[in-house]
Amino acid sequence: MKRSLQCSFLLILLSFLPGMMHAQCKGFVKKSGLPKLTPFISNGQVQSSQMRPGDNAEIVLSFFSGQDYRIVVTGQPILGNVRFKVKDMQGNVLFNNSESDDVDFFDFRVANSQQLKVEVLVPAYSGDNNIVPNGCVAVIVGFKTEK
């Protein structure tokens, strides 16, 4: 009886594990990512992922002429400065944050409506610790009407 109670308790605790890992991202996107969009209106979508040094991700987005846009790419501090590039669909680099003081956003407008790709890279880990960090990275997009 006591043993089965212990096992149940352990299972209940472990069942919270996936939720806690997602919660790690959740608090981060809402608190650290969304405010960086101001004064742009969010497109209402959360693109976030747990990433480790050396990991990369890609997001394909649509942009329309006549609007101003902000792309925010932000990672938890444990991951260091997250790199991102904005490319056209032919792969030409249009913006590289590592050439702009590692800023975590890019404001722009497009002359013609088009698809663009955002490539995100978490830099390699340079610490001495054997435990490789793992953290949340989020890409969020906002728009506003051109003035």
Next chain:
Amino acid sequence: MKNFRSLLPVAYFSLSAIFFFAACGSSEDVGDDNDSGGNSITTDGGKTAQNVFYSIPSPIELATLVQKAGATYDTKVLNDPMNVSKYSTSLAQALNLGVYGADLSVTTIFDQTQESVIYLKCSRRLADELGITGAFSDNTVQRMDNNKGNRDSLLNIISDSYFSTDEYLKENQRPGISALVLAGGWIEALYVGTQLAKSSKNNAGIIQRIADLKGSLENLVSLLELYKNQEGVNELLGHLKGLMEVYKDVQVNAGDKTSVQTDEKTNVTTIGGGSTVSMTQKQFEEVSLRAEKVRKWIVTL
């Protein structure tokens, strides 16, 4: 008390395990543990991107584009608020949460405050039925009420609610439902755009915006493909692929190579060049018919 003490080592071990995994993770969890249902593809340089995401323009943005292109508001094209009680499956609720969100965006952009409140209530009801907590609350209704007449604030409140909805679904391992909400919103925005274009005398601007949706339709289909085993998604994909067939024939005009320029006075960066698309009247009519068909399927689910 004694029994509780005997559980402490177990609790200590469990919590240690939780914090260890939460803080450090393991090599196996990367890529699988993404919140948004991403997948893997090989990019241009032959490098594999571990997480590939597809983003869909929001109904707020699409409705803004249609309004700026000269559309005139018509309440008849929106989904009947009375339908909200009919949606009993999660498929119907998710798709129509997107539909009502788009209608809420349209009514707000066209300054129809009373109707916005009605569509907000429809959205809230479906969000509640889907078990999405916190996205639409009494506070949301109060904030909408307090900001009557301030369109930008109202749009921010709506986008915050849909951001919270998306976040809640992804954080609770329901990215397929999130994709359906996005699909419902995109389809409703397309449907409303085509209907308003048909009733506008000078509709070239609206038709151009509908042509511009070609790329985002491809993104939407790619996103839904990730959930094609989910109930109803294959049928939805069938409708959208029919729409893609029409868009496939839309003319793509090759433009200059993309370039980036920043205006020194305004500090505004513009990405110039890139291809443009143009749609014939016949293609517009076909898109309009297809949009009507899939939208009817959704609102009568």
